[in-house]
Each structure stands twice: as structure tokens, then as C-alpha cells.
Amino acid sequence: MPLPTPFHSRTAACCTSQSWQEWSGYLAANSYQMEHIQEYIAVRTGSALFDVSPLYKYHLRGRDAARLLDRVVTRDVSKCRTGQVIYTAWCDDDGKIIDDGTLARVGEDFFRLTAAIPTLDWLQQNALAMQVEIEDVSPDYGALALQGPTSRALLQSLVEGDISDLGYFRIVDEKIAGVPLRISRTGFTGDLGYELFVEAEHAETLWDALLEHGLDYQMRPAGLQALDMARIEAGLVQLDADFTSTRQTIFDAQRNTPYELGLGWTVKLGKDFFVGQEALRAEKARGPALQTVGIVIDLAGVESAYSKFGMPLHLPYTSWNEATPIYSDGDRRNQVGKATSGTWSPILKQYVAMTRLKPQNAALGSRVYIEQSIEGKRFAVPAQVVAMPFFDPPRKRGDANTPNTPGNSGGSA
Amino acid sequence: MQNYDAIVVGGGHNGLTCAAYLAKAGRKTLVLERRHQVGGAAVTEEIHPDFRYTMCSYVVSLLRPEVIQELELAKHGLHLIPYETSFCPMENGDSFASYPDAASSREELLRHSKHDAEAMPRFSNMMYDMAFAVKPILGAVPPDPAYPGLRGLRTLKDLGKHIQGLGTDRFHQLSKIMTMSVSDFLDEWFESPIIKALMGLNGIIGTKLGPKSPGTAYVLLHHYMGELDGAFTAWGWQRGGTGGVSDAIASAARSHGAEIRVNSPVAQVLVENGKAVGVVMENGDEIRAKTVVSGADPRVTFRKLVEEKELPDDFVAAIDRFKFRGSSGKVNLSLDTLPEFPSMRDPGLIRGMTEICPSMDYLERAYDDANYGGFSKRPYMDIVIPSTIDPTMAPPGKHVMSIFVQYAGYDMPEYGDHNQQREAFGNAVVDTLSEFAPNLKDIILHRQVLTPWDLEQEIGLSEGNIFLGELTLDQLFFFRPAPGWADYRTPIRNYYQCGSGTHPGGGITAGPGRLAALEILRAGK
Numbered sequence: 001m002p003l004p005t006p007f008h009s010r011t012a013a014c015c016t017s018q019s020w021q022e023w024s025g026y027l028a029a030n031s032y033q034m035e036h037i038q039e040y041i042a043v044r045t046g047s048a049l050f051d052v053s054p055l056y057k058y059h060l061r062g063r064d065a066a067r068l069l070d071r072v073v074t075r076d077v078s079k080c081r082t083g084q085v086i087y088t089a090w091c092d093d094d095g096k097i098i099d100d101g102t103l104a105r106v107g108e109d110f111f112r113l114t115a116a117i118p119t120l121d122w123l124q125q126n127a128l129a130m131q132v133e134i135e136d137v138s139p140d141y142g143a144l145a146l147q148g149p150t151s152r153a154l155l156q157s158l159v160e161g162d163i164s165d166l167g168y169f170r171i172v173d174e175k176i177a178g179v180p181l182r183i184s185r186t187g188f189t190g191d192l193g194y195e196l197f198v199e200a201e202h203a204e205t206l207w208d209a210l211l212e213h214g215l216d217y218q219m220r221p222a223g224l225q226a227l228d229m230a231r232i233e234a235g236l237v238q239l240d241a242d243f244t245s246t247r248q249t250i251f252d253a254q255r256n257t258p259y260e261l262g263l264g265w266t267v268k269l270g271k272d273f274f275v276g277q278e279a280l281r282a283e284k285a286r287g288p289a290l291q292t293v294g295i296v297i298d299l300a301g302v303e304s305a306y307s308k309f310g311m312p313l314h315l316p317y318t319s320w321n322e323a324t325p326i327y328s329d330g331d332r333r334n335q336v337g338k339a340t341s342g343t344w345s346p347i348l349k350q351y352v353a354m355t356r357l358k359p360q361n362a363a364l365g366s367r368v369y370i371e372q373s374i375e376g377k378r379f380a381v382p383a384q385v386v387a388m389p390f391f392d393p394p395r396k397r398g399d400a401n402t403p404n405t406p407g408n409s410g411g412s413a
Numbered sequence: 414m415q416n417y418d419a420i421v422v423g424g425g426h427n428g429l430t431c432a433a434y435l436a437k438a439g440r441k442t443l444v445l446e447r448r449h450q451v452g453g454a455a456v457t458e459e460i461h462p463d464f465r466y467t468m469c470s471y472v473v474s475l476l477r478p479e480v481i482q483e484l485e486l487a488k489h490g491l492h493l494i495p496y497e498t499s500f501c502p503m504e505n506g507d508s509f510a511s512y513p514d515a516a517s518s519r520e521e522l523l524r525h526s527k528h529d530a531e532a533m534p535r536f537s538n539m540m541y542d543m544a545f546a547v548k549p550i551l552g553a554v555p556p557d558p559a560y561p562g563l564r565g566l567r568t569l570k571d572l573g574k575h576i577q578g579l580g581t582d583r584f585h586q587l588s589k590i591m592t593m594s595v596s597d598f599l600d601e602w603f604e605s606p607i608i609k610a611l612m613g614l615n616g617i618i619g620t621k622l623g624p625k626s627p628g629t630a631y632v633l634l635h636h637y638m639g640e641l642d643g644a645f646t647a648w649g650w651q652r653g654g655t656g657g658v659s660d661a662i663a664s665a666a667r668s669h670g671a672e673i674r675v676n677s678p679v680a681q682v683l684v685e686n687g688k689a690v691g692v693v694m695e696n697g698d699e700i701r702a703k704t705v706v707s708g709a710d711p712r713v714t715f716r717k718l719v720e721e722k723e724l725p726d727d728f729v730a731a732i733d734r735f736k737f738r739g740s741s742g743k744v745n746l747s748l749d750t751l752p753e754f755p756s757m758r759d760p761g762l763i764r765g766m767t768e769i770c771p772s773m774d775y776l777e778r779a780y781d782d783a784n785y786g787g788f789s790k791r792p793y794m795d796i797v798i799p800s801t802i803d804p805t806m807a808p809p810g811k812h813v814m815s816i817f818v819q820y821a822g823y824d825m826p827e828y829g830d831h832n833q834q835r836e837a838f839g840n841a842v843v844d845t846l847s848e849f850a851p852n853l854k855d856i857i858l859h860r861q862v863l864t865p866w867d868l869e870q871e872i873g874l875s876e877g878n879i880f881l882g883e884l885t886l887d888q889l890f891f892f893r894p895a896p897g898w899a900d901y902r903t904p905i906r907n908y909y910q911c912g913s914g915t916h917p918g919g920g921i922t923a924g925p926g927r928l929a930a931l932e933i934l935r936a937g938k
Contacts, residue, residue: 033761034512034513034514034516034517035497035513035514037495037497037513038494038495038497038764038802041494041495041802044492045492045494045652045802045803045804046802046803046804149804150804150809153804153809157809215801216809216810217804217809218801218802218803218804299482312545312548346493346495347487347492348487348488349481349482349486349487349491350487
């Protein structure tokens with residue numbers, strides 16, 4: 001039976017829809033209200049509060065902490081300064097991705113790693129003969145993601161100190177309502193936002209403080225359906241939606257490398273040895289077999305498919321994560337890849353999807369066809385390859401003076 | 414002296430849309446706006462410091478999806494937030510609410526009427542069906558049935574075929590909607606007065622008709638034709654108010670090379686040999702162009718901007734007969750905190766729409782009050798508090814309230830001069846609303862009141878009609894604004910019309926602006 005997160009007494013009270021799902025052994029709300037759209041809108045307009053406590057969290061302390069991490073992850077940990085956070089992937093010996101997450105350097109010899117799957121044994125295996133203490137602190141901390149244009153102002157109104165100049169991918173220790181917490185300017189929505197890590201015993205106090213002032217900042221609790229729409233717009237891949245961990249499959253067909261997932265930028269081949277380095281170097285030289293790109297699906301094409309049934313255009317109400325064929329031709333003869341996640345983007349007024357395609361079909365502006373099933377009949381709907389992220393507002397990285405509107409800039413052909 | 418391909422007189426949302434399409438097609442286009450900012454009746458203004466009012470129009474739904482796509486408005490700042498709920502306080506202290514999901518809606522309906530709870534899904538399906546049936550009409554250039562021409566014949570044939578395809582039942586239903594009063598129409602479906610009131614109020618918006626006047630059922634349907642993200646009948650809020658829609662369209666127009674000048678009132682359209690050749694500004698400057706397009710309403714377009722001698726007599730008579738009869742006003746409030754409605758059973762409803770409309774009889778009485786020139790003593794109000802969902806409207810913890818009010822007369826001399834009329838009208842609104850939200854008077858920091866007369870003075874809407882001419886059947890489709898001249902042309906060559914006074918009519922649709930531009934381009938101008 002799934003466990004309650006440290007915020008459960010509070011999230012349960014808000015979750016009038018009773019729509020829960022299991023996430024890493026915990027109960028997580030799909031949406032708090034019967035309809036998730038307002039929760040999505042809050043991410044882009046006010047702010048949304050996500051309970052992300054089910055993330056796995058590890059503390060690594062000791063003289064060799066940095067050395068261990070540099071051996072495991074693809075980014076260059078020596079470049080990560082105290083107070084900084086980096087996003088990174090980690091792979092097996094074949095360069096196939098195990099997981100991705102954020103790595104925060106809390107102190108010179110103190111790191112915090114988040115992960116989507118259990119990672120303790122992988123870290124321990126790699127730490128042989130190193131002076132490092134690895135602790136799975138997952139159940140000890142609650143985590144909230146406060147995401148959206150008003151998140152900075154809301155947090156600033158609550159913290160004892162000043163977080164208004166906390167930079168993108170930086171952390172700071174703060175207090176809210178007398179409760180200590182670690183604030184990280186990171187998130188999974190592609191918007192201005194923060195993640196708040198709090199000791200489990202203080203979780204409810206933190207939640208209550210945020211909710212009490214939330215309405216003044218157009219904040220509302222939000223569930224996984226809203227989060228999935230936002231992260232697709234942000235072009236962020238997700239384990240078990242867009243890829244499978246090599247450690248959780250026995251089939252090669254389900255394994256991918258960071259290069260294939262659009263995470264090549266996290267692979268620092270030039271650093272000292274890390275797991276998978278050899279294989280990744282070879283792959284880079286030969287070029288990856290697949291590329292991750294965005295597509296914008298032609299609405300007129302969807303509309304015309306529906307009109308064959310005398311029906312008006314219908315757009316998917318929630319995001320989807322089912323692998324969907326992509327073809328180079330409208331007759332569905334030549335399959336060139338698959339879409340892994342898609343959503344109607346209310347903010348962009350575009351129907352977008354994340355895809356993995358053969359490189360020769362993945363050039364920006366290319367025309368491809370996505371299979372859409374309507375009333376059980378299959379259609380090939382035209383789409384255009386575009387850059388990701390689809391949605392990338394300046395406020396995501398900007399400071400307090402960054403203008404908030406229109407902010408709808410994103411990928412284009 | 415500069416030369417343009419096209420000059421658009423009036424930077425309302427339709428004028429801007431027309432300009433955007435013309436510029437996109439490569440025409441050298443100039444928009445001339447009288448006021449200090451574009452948008453016409455779709456404007457956001459900071460009248461009280463730090464509080465922004467969506468001054469006139471306040472919700473968005475009828476905006477044509479093809480305009481959003483073709484002008485890439487999302488890229489230019491269009492940011493729509495759907496409204497989820499309606500809340501309708503009753504005089505007995507109870508209330509009725511509608512929700513976006515079937516389960517919550519049914520639960521609330523059952524509290525008021527088991528019969529209506531069952532009728533509602535069938536009614537919604539029927540209205541959806543009707544909206545779908547008339548939808549093709551919205552996107553078509555109205556032909557003149559008397560002299561349709563080849564293309565008009567094709568349109569008529571397509572529509573005829575479409576209407577035939579509806580089948581007998583739908584056709585009968587559609588005929589009823591076209592002719593009945595909204596009150597009679599809803600009596601056929603529902604029994605609960607509060608449910609009928611909430612369903613029926615869209616039948617009277619913007620018209621000087623009561624819910625028991627024939628023809629109002631169609632106005633209800635007109636409001637059902639809104640779409641948001643492929644969902645019919647969804648209403649939304651634009652981040653930053655409806656001025657944000659205008660700004661997005663203006664940004665799209667500029668991106669295609671259109672030039673937009675504010676503080677640039679046009680005095681007259683220059684006509685030489687029956688042909689429009691440019692405009693004369695109020696400061697006397699002349700600007701020449703191959704085509705002139707008016708985004709103003711039909712009265713301004715034909716009775717102010719051009720001389721009577723340029724137009725045929727029967728056309729002038731038709732324009733003079735075109736009904737404006739503004740019947741709605743607007744009150745915008747800055748609030749120190751949120752109003753409290755004791756009858757609100759679910760606090761989240763404060764983020765949705767609030768309707769002061771407890772019954773059809775209340776509406777009809779409100780109409781009676783205004784029928785002889787005054788305003789409703791207890792008016793119908795459509796209220797939103799955008800600051801609960803949009804951080805750009807008010808400082809944290811403070812709020813703005815937008816109150817659409819009906820009915821109000823254009824001139825109400827029994828209350829004194831226009832300043833006194835405005836105050837009396839504003840007081841009636843606040844007094845009535847206070848009956849339902851008792852803390853209201855204590856939290857008002859600033860109040861802006863706009864009567865139909867004010868809408869005419871401020872925005873230039875003749876008689877303060879928000880739709881630039883009433884949306885009644887005798888003024889729609891090929892009658893809008895005059896028989897024979899519904900295809901955006903005018904009796905003056907190279908002079909076009911693109912405002913809401915043309916098909917498909919009022920509301921933030923951008924439909925007239927787009928269709929007019931396509932006609933102009935089709936004519937090779």
C-alpha cells in the first residue's frame with residue numbers, strides 16, 4: 001500500500017477529486033480538483049505547489065564525495081561550486097542512461113542528489129575504498145516544488161532573510177514560520193520556480209504557511225497531470241514516460257543513451273574517468289542513432305481527421321505518454337521514430353510532442369507525420385520538427401527585474 | 414505626405430486584426446487610433462494606482478481559433494485562463510453554482526431540482542449541437558440573398574446543404590432558438606427559477622431586450638459559440654485583462670510591418686469621385702492610401718467619417734435605422750480585500766464568475782425599470798475578480814472587481830446631468846451587490862463607473878452599445894449592418910468596414926477584422 005508523504009494530512013484535505021496515484025511507493029495527487037487545467041494554468045500565471053516528496057534524496061558527505069560523484073555522473077562535479085546545483089544524468093558501462101536528477105553542492109564535501117529511482121546501491125558500489133558517507137534521506141525530508149511567475153514574491157514574503165536574488169540553479173538555507181528549509185531554485189516546469197526541502201517533522205508547518213498566503217499570490221496545490229503538461233512544454237524528459245532506466249529493463253530495445261535523449265550537453269567527455277565514458281565517447285564519434293526533438297502537430301490535420309466522422313476538432317484534455325509512431329510519409333509506410341509524450345499546450349496554443357527520430361528526419365523544420373487514432377481508426381497527421389523547449393520564458397533564469405510578459409517564447413522551426 | 418496601401422481607422426481589436434492580416438499579406442498598412450492606447454473596448458487601464466481595470470470588455474471566448482493560429486497570438490502574449498465556475502447567490506440566502514465537471518455540477522443541480530439535473534446534460538448537448546450547426550455561418554462572408562452573385566450563391570448553397578443535413582429535429586430546434594424568448598425557451602427545459610436564471614442571462618447581454626422578449630434565445634446561442642482550446646462554450650480571462658488581447662494582436666500586426674499610431678484622431682475619410690483615397694486627421698494632416706478601412710461602428714463609419722452626399726439615400730436610411738440602444742454599463746472596483754458572500758458554499762468559487770441574477774422575474778423587472786430610459790434599480794450583474802487568478806491586476810492581497818451591469822439607459826435625465834446619472838447608477842450597483850456581499854462597501858478603495866453614455870464618450874461606441882449594434886436577428890448576417898452591404902464593402906469604392914457592426918458581430922471575436930481583410934485582399938487591394 002502506498003505510504004503518505006510528510007504533507008499527506010494537508011494534501012488529502014485539499015484533494016477533493018480523490019484522484020491519487022502511486023509514485024515511488026507514496027501517494028501523489030493526480031489533480032486536487034476534478035479538473036486539472038486550473039492547476040496547470042497556475043504554473044504559468046500564478047504559482048503551483050507540488051508535493052514532490054517521493055523523489056529519492058541522498059546525502060553524500062566526506063573527503064571523496066566529489067570524487068565519487070564525478071565517477072558516477074556525466075557532468076563535471078569539480079565545476080560545481082558550493083551553493084550551486086547541477087542537472088545531470090548517470091549511465092551504466094555501456095553509456096545507457098540509468099537516471100537523471102539534480103545534484104546540489106551544499107558544502108565543500110557535502111552533496112545532495114535527487115533521483116527518480118532507488119540509487120543507494122549504485123552509489124555504494126562505485127564508492128569502494130572511498131572516504132564518503134552515503135545516506136538515503138528520502139523518508140526524512142519532505143519536498144515541495146513551488147513553480148510559477150509569482151513564486152519568488154510569495155517565497156520572499158515568507159522567508160526570514162532575502163531570496164530575491166537567489167540565482168537559477170542555486171541553493172540557500174532559509175527559515176519559514178520558524179522552520180529551517182533548503183531552497184533550491186530549480187524545478188520541473190520550465191518556469192520561475194523553487195524546490196523546498198524540509199525535515200519531515202516540519203513539513204505541515206511549511207505547507208500551512210504557504211497555503212495561508214498563497215491566495216494572495218494566485219497559488220494553488222497542483223498534481224501530476226498539471227506537472228506533466230508543464231514539463232512537456234519545458235522539453236524535459238521523464239523516466240518511465242520518455243525513457244526507461246537501463247537498470248529497470250532487461251531489453252536492449254528499451255535502453256537509450258544521453259545523446260539520444262537530448263542530454264548530450266550533460267556529458268563531459270573531457271573529465272577524468274566516469275562510468276560509461278568509453279561507450280559515450282565512441283557514440284559521440286559515430287553519431288547517435290536517434291535524436292530527441294520536438295514536433296508541433298498540425299491542427300488543421302487533426303481537424304480534418306475528425307471531420308471524416310462529422311466531428312469538430314478535439315484536442316487531448318490531458319497529456320499522454322504512450323509511444324506513438326512517427327512516419328516520414330502520410331501513407332504510414334516509413335516509420336522514422338516515435339513520440340514519447342505529448343500535450344495540447346494551452347499557453348502556446350499548439351499541440352506539441354516530444355519525439356525520438358532518426359537523425360536524417362530530425363532537422364529543424366522537417367515535415368513528419370504522427371499517427372493519431374480517432375474512433376479506433378488510424379490517421380497520419382502532419383507535424384513539423386521544432387526546437388525544444390517549446391516554452392522558455394525569460395523569467396525562468398532571470399532576476400527580479402526580468403519582465404514577466406509576454407514570455408511565451410519557445411522553440412520554433 | 415506618405416502613401417499607404419491601407420489605412421485602418423480605429424485601433425480596436427478588429428481594426429488591429431484587419432491590419433495584421435493586411436500587413437501579413439505585404440500591404441503597407443497604417444492604423445490610426447484616436448485614444449492614447451489601442452484596443453477600443455478591449456483595453457486595460459490603471460485608473461487607480463497599482464490597480465488595473467479591464468475597463469469595458471472583460472471575458473474572452475468568441476475569439477476565433479483561426480485568428481489565434483494564423484496570427485500566432487500566443488507568441489505575441491495571448492494568455493487565456495479558462496473560467497471554471499459560476500456562482501449565483503439567491504435572495505433566500507441559498508445559492509447555485511455550476512462546475513466544469515459533470516459530477517460536481519450534477520450534485521449542485523440535484524440540490525435545486527432533480528428534474529433539472531437530468532435535463533441539464535440533454536440541454537447542453539442540444540446547445541452544443543446547435544452551436545455546431547450554425548458555426549459554419551460564423552466563418553462565412555454573408556451573401557446578399559437578393560443579389561448573391563456567384564460566390565454568394567455558393568455560400569448560400571453550402572449553408573442550405575448544411576442546414577438540410579441537420580435533420581428535422583435539429584432544424585425545428587434551431588427555428589425555435591431563432592424566434593423564441595430565452596425565458597420561454599428555457600421553460601421548455603427547466604423548472605428551477607435559479608437554474609433558468611443562470612442559464613438564461615446570456616440571452617440578454619448587450620441587448621435592450623428583456624428575457625421575455627422574442628429573439629433573446631438566439632443571443633443565448635451566440636454566447637454558446639465561444640470556444641477555448643477546442644472546447645465549446647468555454648469562457649476565459651486574458652492575463653492582464655482584455656487589453657492583453659489587443660496588445661497581442663497589435664504586436665502581431667507590428668511584427669508583419671504594420672504601423673500603429675495612437676493619439677491620432679481621424680476627422681474624415683477623403684473621398685474623390687466616389688472613391689476613398691485617404692483620411693484627414695483632426696489636426697488637418699492628410700494621409701493618402703489606396704484603401705481605407707473603418708473599424709468604427711456603422712454610425713461613425715457612415716454618418717461621421719464620410720459625407721451624406723457620398724452615399725445612396727436608402728443606404729443612409731438603413732444605417733440610421735440600425736439599432737444601437739446601449740443597455741449595459743460597467744463598474745470597476747479596487748478592493749482592499751476579498752468580498753464575502755455568505756451564501757458561497759465553496760470558497761474556490763470566488764475565482765469564478767459571480768452572477769447577480771436570482772430569477773428570470775428579477776431580470777425582467779430589471780428590464781422594466783430601464784424600459785423607459787432609466788437604469789435597473791436592482792440590476793443584473795456579471796462579476797469577475799480577476800486578481801484571484803491573475804497577479805498582474807492588483808498588488809498581493811488586494812483585488813479588482815469587474816462588474817458588468819445591465820440595464821442602464823444611454824441618457825437618464827431623471828437622475829440629473831451625466832455626472833449625477835453616473836453616481837446614481839454606481840450607487841444602485843454597489844447597494845444591490847452589498848445585499849449579497851455585506852462587507853463590500855467597507856472594502857472599496859476606488860470605483861469607476863461607466864454608463865452607456867460614458868462608453869460613447871470614452872471609447873466611441875455609439876449610444877454605448879458594446880456590440881457596435883444590437884445582436885438581434887434583424888441585424889445579423891446579411892443584415893449587418895445593412896442589406897446588400899454585409900460583405901465588408903461600402904457604397905464608396907475602396908472604403909471598407911471591419912468592426913463588430915459587421916458579421917459575425919460583437920464580442921472579442923476578431924472575426925469581422927479577419928473576414929474584412931480577406932475580402933480586401935481578394936479584391937486585389
